[in-house]
Amino acid sequence: METNATLLSRVERAHPDAPELHQAVAEVAGALGPIRHAHPEWQEVRVLERLVEPDRIVSFRVVWEDDRGRLQLERGYRVQQSNLLGPYKGGLRFRDGLKLGTLRFLAFEQVFKDALTGLPLGGAKGGATFNPRGRSDREIQRFCRAFMTQLHRHIGPSLDVPAGDIGVGARELGYLYGTYRRLGGGEQGALTGKSVGWGGIPLRPEATGYGLMYFLRAAIEQHDLSLAGLRCAISGAGSVAIHAARKLLALDAQVISLSNSDGTLFCPDGFTASHLADIIERQGQGDRLDAIAPDLSGAEFRPGAKPWAEACDVALPCATQNEVTEADAETLLRHDRFKVVAEGANMPCTAAAVAAFSAARRVVYLPGKAANAGGVVVSGLEMAMNAQREPWTEAEVDEALQERMKFIHRACVDNASRRDPVDYAEGANVAAFRRLAPAMLAQGWG
Ligand code: GLU
Numbered sequence: 001m002e003t004n005a006t007l008l009s010r011v012e013r014a015h016p017d018a019p020e021l022h023q024a025v026a027e028v029a030g031a032l033g034p035i036r037h038a039h040p041e042w043q044e045v046r047v048l049e050r051l052v053e054p055d056r057i058v059s060f061r062v063v064w065e066d067d068r069g070r071l072q073l074e075r076g077y078r079v080q081q082s083n084l085l086g087p088y089k090g091g092l093r094f095r096d097g098l099k100l101g102t103l104r105f106l107a108f109e110q111v112f113k114d115a116l117t118g119l120p121l122g123g124a125k126g127g128a129t130f131n132p133r134g135r136s137d138r139e140i141q142r143f144c145r146a147f148m149t150q151l152h153r154h155i156g157p158s159l160d161v162p163a164g165d166i167g168v169g170a171r172e173l174g175y176l177y178g179t180y181r182r183l184g185g186g187e188q189g190a191l192t193g194k195s196v197g198w199g200g201i202p203l204r205p206e207a208t209g210y211g212l213m214y215f216l217r218a219a220i221e222q223h224d225l226s227l228a229g230l231r232c233a234i235s236g237a238g239s240v241a242i243h244a245a246r247k248l249l250a251l252d253a254q255v256i257s258l259s260n261s262d263g264t265l266f267c268p269d270g271f272t273a274s275h276l277a278d279i280i281e282r283q284g285q286g287d288r289l290d291a292i293a294p295d296l297s298g299a300e301f302r303p304g305a306k307p308w309a310e311a312c313d314v315a316l317p318c319a320t321q322n323e324v325t326e327a328d329a330e331t332l333l334r335h336d337r338f339k340v341v342a343e344g345a346n347m348p349c350t351a352a353a354v355a356a357f358s359a360a361r362r363v364v365y366l367p368g369k370a371a372n373a374g375g376v377v378v379s380g381l382e383m384a385m386n387a388q389r390e391p392w393t394e395a396e397v398d399e400a401l402q403e404r405m406k407f408i409h410r411a412c413v414d415n416a417s418r419r420d421p422v423d424y425a426e427g428a429n430v431a432a433f434r435r436l437a438p439a440m441l442a443q444g445w446g
Pocket residue numbers: 089090091092113161162163164165192346372373375376377379
């Protein structure tokens with residue numbers, strides 16, 4: 001069997017521009033050590049090595065015209081990592097300077113996340129170097145049209161089903177779907193995250209944040225704790241962060257922060273539901289947290305600050321990859337009551353931060369690929385709804401999401417060798433691998 005060290009050095013040599021992929025593969029390979037040894041038949045067909053290599057990467061030029069009539073050039077990508085368990089599935093990210101290496105790690109993680117849901121979904125990720133921030137609605141529409149004009153030939157309800165991610169929300173998905181439809185793709189199930197009324201499912205915008213809370217609740221109960229009264233620090237102010245905050249309040253926990261790349265909005269006594277409603281409304285008008293802060297009683301914006309310095313019980317990194325450094329982990333570990341990290345973003349903790357939490361022995365660490373799977377779960381329901389051509393109610397979606405997050409939680413607990421606290425990272429990787437490896441063996445080479 002190829003050792004982890006050989007596998008990693010081969011991945012590093014083959015893909016020198018993808019440091020986040022090396023990090024993700026190292027974490028997965030580390031967690032899978034014992035189970036890979038126990039299954040020589042999986043080794044023989046090189047399951048992990050093959051999962052690291054995407055089936056295909058589509059890369060294309062996107063030319064669009066800005067409001068001043070100038071032509072702009074961007075790069076678009078779709079990394080189709082694995083369709084072993086179902087159509088390629090995963091979000092699209094629009095971000096300035098987006099790197100293919102970042103999408104490679106996200107696609108690799110997505111394969112494991114999607115496998116964990118137990119739904120028939122493969123894994124993919126895509127996006128473009130375009131930054132929607134500061135762009136007019138017309139510019140966003142022109143960019144989305146140009147992007148989908150290139151991407152449409154590579155997607156479809158049984159082939160590859162993109163959704164949103166950072167920089168791609170309901171508005172962008174609307175323009176993307178509209179272009180897909182005009183180009184002759186009449187199938188609603190080719191994209192998820194559509195708005196309700198033309199193929200979208202209720203609760204999709206809330207799904208990742210709500211799912212994170214359902215997973216957190218299950219993990220808290222597993223460790224004989226209770227969410228009520230816990231002080232929770234959240235990073236990010238996008239849809240995952242905001243909906244996680246709303247659900248935390250509904251579960252009687254306290255939310256003391258939200259953040260963006262400019263700094264952190266603190267509310268030491270906890271945000272109220274009306275604070276959150278104001279933040280959602282003002283962000284919808286294009287205001288950023290620093291501009292909103294003066295109008296929120298009891299809240300203060302700290303430029304350049306991260307959310308982890310205030311005493312908290314639970315840290316919820318919901319912004320982006322590698323935002324929680326080793327120093328941040330040490331800051332969190334200095335809080336006496338600190339006990340849980342629940343990742344709303346994809347791989348928001350650096351490897352050194354995860355090692356620090358694990359060395360502390362008292363921290364329950366909930367990795368994103370399990371804890372934030374609620375978004376793709378509801379995307380899976382949206383695909384089913386589109387295929388059935390029968391609408392689902394919000395209550396039905398919420399119930400199915402709760403059940404599915406409990407199912408994922410159970411799979412993690414059952415596949416973890418350490419119970420106190422549960423090693424969720426091991427459990428998540430092993431549970432996903434136990435679905436992927438037999439499928440690869442059964443389906444043969446190629
Ligand atoms: N972008 C989300 C994620 O990271 C959702 C993907 C989807 O719904 O396909 O899981």
